[in-house]
Amino acid sequence: MKFFIDTANLQQIKEAQDMGILDGVTTNPSLMAKEGITGHDNIIQHYIDICNIVDGDVSAEVIATDFEGIVKEGEALANLHEQIVVKVPMIREGVKAIKYFSDKGIKTNCTLVFSVGQALLAAKAGATYVSPFIGRLDDISSDGLSLITDIRQVYDNYDFDTQILAASIRHTMHVIDCARIGADVMTGPLSSIEGLLKHPLTDSGLEKFLADYRKTNS
Ligand code: G3P
Numbered sequence: 001m002k003f004f005i006d007t008a009n010l011q012q013i014k015e016a017q018d019m020g021i022l023d024g025v026t027t028n029p030s031l032m033a034k035e036g037i038t039g040h041d042n043i044i045q046h047y048i049d050i051c052n053i054v055d056g057d058v059s060a061e062v063i064a065t066d067f068e069g070i071v072k073e074g075e076a077l078a079n080l081h082e083q084i085v086v087k088v089p090m091i092r093e094g095v096k097a098i099k100y101f102s103d104k105g106i107k108t109n110c111t112l113v114f115s116v117g118q119a120l121l122a123a124k125a126g127a128t129y130v131s132p133f134i135g136r137l138d139d140i141s142s143d144g145l146s147l148i149t150d151i152r153q154v155y156d157n158y159d160f161d162t163q164i165l166a167a168s169i170r171h172t173m174h175v176i177d178c179a180r181i182g183a184d185v186m187t188g189p190l191s192s193i194e195g196l197l198k199h200p201l202t203d204s205g206l207e208k209f210l211a212d213y214r215k216t217n218s
């Protein structure tokens with residue numbers, strides 16, 4: 001299972017990278033805005049900065065919603081750095097653009113996916129990644145995790161190569177449940193990754209080991 005961090009915060013990206021477990025980064029226009037990254041040139045530079053911190057794939061989202069616009073923006077983003085994956089929304093023009101990028105060998109992440117049907121279309125178009133948003137489904141009392149289960153089954157039925165990138169992860173149990181189901185990738189905040197470290201028996205056990213060592217070695 002690949003671990004991506006879902007942020008445009010360079011400090012948090014560095015922290016995850018320093019742990020040695022980071023496989024990539026996903027961003028979106030809201031995450032860029034949250035970090036105060038505005039204006040075309042600053043946004044482009046920020047993508048390059050992220051690519052220089054991590055080794056893996058970095059999703060950069062297009063703003064255009066028409067085919068020609070998505071292709072123009074996506075090609076420019078893909079030319080920035082070999083790690084860039086063009087993030088395209090699940091709309092009619094987006095599906096068409098994903099097919100275009102796929103034929104040209106440009107990696108894509110189909111975003112804003114909320115149904116199995118949408119995930120099927122993304123795979124048919126040749127998306128590298130599909131991003132079902134599980135937290136946002138949970139937010140409206142729909143079961144986000146069952147969407148991951150259903151997409152897994154459909155993709156396995158037909159051996160689709162598209163990787164399931166569980167997105168809109170909100171907490172550590174989402175990460176564990178996605179691993180159980182067999183999502184290929186999860187993207188979440190740093191806190192969802194750090195939560196995996198925690199167990200009170202680890203803390204109390206380590207405290208006792210160190211206390212016993214100090215008692216017998218002072
Ligand atoms: O990867 C998608 C993600 O950025 C959306 O997360 O928490 O805004 O639903 P959230």
